[in-house]
Amino acid sequence: MATGWRERRNRYQILFKQLGTVRTNTVTHAMIYLLLILFPLAAAVGAFVLRRDSTLTGWLGVAVLASELWLALSVPINQPAQLLDLSINYNELGRLFLATFSLSSLALALLTTLVPQGENFVAILLLIVGLSAAILIVQEPFVAAVVLLLASLAGSLQLVDQPAGSAVLLRPQTLGMALKYTLLVALGGVLLLIGVVLATAFSTQLARSGPTLTNAVFGLLLVGFGIRFGLIPFHWWLPDVLDETPPAAMFLHVGMLTILALPVLLVVLQTQPQLLAGNATGHHLILGLGGLSVLGGSAQALLTLQARRAIAGLAIANLGLLAIGMALSTIAGIGAVLLGALNHVFSMALIALGLTLLERDVPGRREQAGALRERSLAALAFLVGILLLLGVPPLSGFTPRLLLIHAMQGQGVLVGSLVAAALVLSSLAGARLIARMLLQPRDMPTIRSLFSDDLDRLGMVAVPYAPWGVRILIVLLASFSLGLGLWPQPVVMELDDIARAFPFLSR
Template sequence: MLYLLLIFFPITMAASTFVLRRYTNLVLAGALGTMVTQLLIAIQIPLDDPTRLLGVTLMLSTLNQVFLLIFLALGAFAFVAAWNIPHGENFVPIALLTLGQTCAVLLLQDPFITTLLLALTSLTAVLAIVDLPVGASNLVSARAIAAALKYLILMVVAAMLMYIAFVLSDIFRPGEIFDVVSPARFILALLTVSFGLRLAIVPFHTWLTDLVDYAEPLVAALIITLLNTTSLVVLILVFQSFPTLLFESVEVLWLMRVGALVSVLVSGMLAIAPASLRRTVAYLVLYNCGMVFYGLMSLSPVGLSGAIFGALNQTLAVMLLFISLALLERPDGRSPGVVRRDLLRRWPVAGAGLLVSSLALLGLPPLNGALSHMLIYQAAADHGWLELLILVLGTVLAGLGLARMASERLLGPSEELEVAEPLMLGETELDRPAARKLAPEPRSTAVLTIMLLVLCLGIGLYPQPILATIDQAIQNLAFIRVL
């Protein structure tokens, strides 16, 4: 019963909030209550206790529970932020529907049904990308539609490749049919391309940059934190369900690590080039995705711990990053269309959130991404100093890109000071326009940003409980023990 509640309760609430979507405050309050209820339900579900329902196995493992609790908490943060941040008219129903689908993905143990659910979540995400802001009278921009179509096509291709790989894996029996050439490498290649598309690994990354550029920040945060991270968990489940694919392809696994190294290095190089604030933010996210993918492809206990811990840290950092970005883009009474260079002075909480979240993605101590990066560096050193140097070089390049962004947009001189001009002949103070009143930062969203800041710092200073849970979950993975 708890499994069904965890899946269908947010879906039911999504239908209810869609009917009441005109009442924004009521809908957001209901969505926030749904997340709290979901957290209470998730805590009560027994771990590693499989249940059969209509021929399908449902089970919540320790690792999946950690991700599930993080997702639900981040969903609550997103709904609180939506009180003051622009969002689509149907953002809340779509977010609740996506969370319900994510819960199903984390509970189901059938790879075929998981493939269909991942494809379904991608279709749901497209609705969020093309959703109009609340109260908007204009149509969806052509660029937003193009970004949604690109994301839709690539995710459909990823689902088709994944389904073909699972079909071949199901009929593949080592040593029975193929004595000379094993199809395991072909199947592994299909899975690599499929999950490379979903995880935005270079060169399959263009959908993420377009998404960050043209979608609402909360929508981008929802897709990156929920769908990308869930895809990583599903890939671990695939390796656990079909370890033969790895055993038969040990000689070519280095190619997957090379792909991750290229992704890290190219993302760092792209971050250095002059770009808009949103585009630079997208490159920093791409860099972190490459780091996490490398930790997973190292197929070692240390690297896998760093990848899982890095994925958890990425969800927190990305949510903080896009909430801060949305606050920085709010109109504040100054002339629109002018590039601002004093965003940290104008929005101190949001500017600090953008800097801290970016530094967390880079793995700078004492933030939450530091330990996961250290574990991934250790896994790279085990495979050779060349791979470690490439990862470090990618980190340095991404750091330079962050420094460029901070210098150009955050740390500039204050633009609020106006030079008083002398009165002209016959002019009085009443003839001049009223002084500009710059809007302050919304208190509730500022408090939320500070909470995420403290959470990132707290995990960075005291990561042992989460890391111990991850290490315990990794011990149960058969492909790690054998490799």
């Protein structure tokens, strides 16, 4: 009798210990996941307090983003936990996106130590990284949509941000662009939010109403997503943002925030797969918007004479290709979308780095040849960024193109020829942009013409256009992109596994 009681007691003790371990682990994981969200947010407050000293805030941003990158890569994944009645989880997709955001933002924060950006740039960058972590970890459609809108609105403040102590007046055009951006982003965000609320209620309230309401809800989601993603005809804000802002801000809005809309849409479709699965109208709508964006963006990039407008066109075309991949709704298509999205962030970060260093005026530096010769590493950053957007082998931008072409088999001649034509157009536009930006001599007047005698002697002194830290980072990022392009298998396999888990795909 006593032995049986002892055995039972021992069994219960072991069971309680196991339960305790499970509970402790769950709490620990929730805390670690919360740390991923709150650490950049808390650092953003610090950066806001120190905003007057751009170098200090730049280094603070570098340290925080390096730590966030390390955390993003080392935190255990797939350990679901509960927090404030919300299920939170940090999965492979979240890890890939957060690591990409952190690494690209780190490069831009490092740039801030060299070229002062708006005084709140680092604070807003950290805020957006923290909110991105929230979207990727919470994975609940409503919270994700509201947080995306909050991040976009925070970003709109950055558009009118001036460097600390700047004596330059804000241009009326810049104010107009910021107003237009805020208005469109708020409108798109609210439509996305309404679509999410309706989609969440879909199974109980809307299911009995037939396909009309399904299409209406999907339409609301698509318009909201299209505005945030910059798809034609909802792209009005994108070229203006590229025209009027410094390159670092360009990365924030066209690189990070646009791509952040993708996880939000994926979360919605994961919870409500019937919105896309078997919805032919929905597929055609996304395909139409994607096709329009690819063609329109490429044509705009080819026809314009302004470098930034051409970059905007190429970015729109690339985002259009991602939308086409979504419309295909196959494992290969979604793999192409996810890899293409990560490439888009990298390419915009590299373009922003390169453009900042190319446009930077360095006192005492004499340049007469093209940028490729005079500022080789800045030109390399810009070149690799553009080649990533174009999907040129052997860089990592080529793999998503290949996956997309593979996924498009059986989609008909029309879609194939449309994408082929757009790829040719965007390649031509890209080649023209690279030739204009990197090969032609800079058209600014050189100091030589004014003080030729003195400066002839100074000609031997090479004033650096970027510190070693930034140069090393450019080489690292370009090598990373090349490495990923040459050995894409590990990432492609991981994305393939991620894509297989989405319930809205056609098998």
